[in-house]
Amino acid sequence: METLVLDFLNSDWHDYRGSGRSEDYFLRVDWRKQFLANWHLDVDAEALDEATLRSLISLRTLLWDIALRMARGEQLADEDIVQLRPFLQSSAVQRDLIKDESGRWQLGLEPLKKDWLWVQSEIATSFIELVTRHDPLRIKTCANGDCGWIFYDSSKNRSRRWCAGYACGNVMTVRRYRARHAQKVGEA
Template sequence: MLWDDYINSYWRDWRTGDRSGDRDRLDDPQWLAEWLERHQLPAAAPAKPEELQQLKELRSLLWEEVQQLAQGIAPDQALLDQLNSYMTAGPVIRQIVRKPDQPPELALLPQQSGWGQIMAEIAASFAGAVLEKELSRIRICNNPDCLWVYYDDTRNRSKRYCDDKLCGNLMKVRRFRARRKAGG
């Protein structure tokens, strides 16, 4: 999804927890351009410093909110107002669109190509999750060095890590070592 992928643009070294290895991918114009393309967002000119600052503020807003949601705290009116204000900057029109070999579908087409529009799309994606999805499934990876954000869509709501093969395994090994150490 757009919203969690956006929050995860801040990358942490999940194996070692070495904070000096943190990478903010929003600072990489090449990465950002590819990211827009991957999400079929309108291509914008490279972000100016103040636009980059706004992009990071939006990400902080979403990340702070996800931490609240993960503790079972429901979104408040202030958050919804802020999302509304981001969405106001990105008008859309309704259209029925046809893609090859697919049935026609109703779509909301972005009308501008600036960063305001892109932030509106991200805010809309998050608003959709907050209003329409199960809040208790919005999670942060249990590996404290990773903190990747994801939506747990497993049947029994059992997903504790962003990826069981990566963070899940790493934490299993850590627990095993801790036990062995404790046992002498």
């Protein structure tokens, strides 16, 4: 399952191949442009001031912390709500009538201003939707410790261990193969 908040959390990139390299993609304007485009957020990617950038990064740290605790079976704590609320309410919305994809009018919420503070409240909203409408125990981090990518496991028996695609699964298979092979060589 693709969600806005998981995409945002994974902007803190670590090389899944184990080189030890990491990069904060959120600091790159090209990444932010793609992120806004992917989620149809009509905001100027470059109109991000220092204070809002810092605020978004601290939201990311907070969400990582809460997501990992909820993935271990903890509930949202009152203190989490106190910390989340300012991000959720960082942008004002009004009721409006919006045409959906099939051309029908629907009641919806529109931001008074489409800026990065609105994006921030959309990220917080996406997170709260994820943990209240879906199963928080399905939030997982990739079993490849070098990767650390966060994902939502939609598999039937909740058995998925790797992040999107097959890259990490392949990396781990190769590593296990090499480890076994090295062991056998050692035994011989």
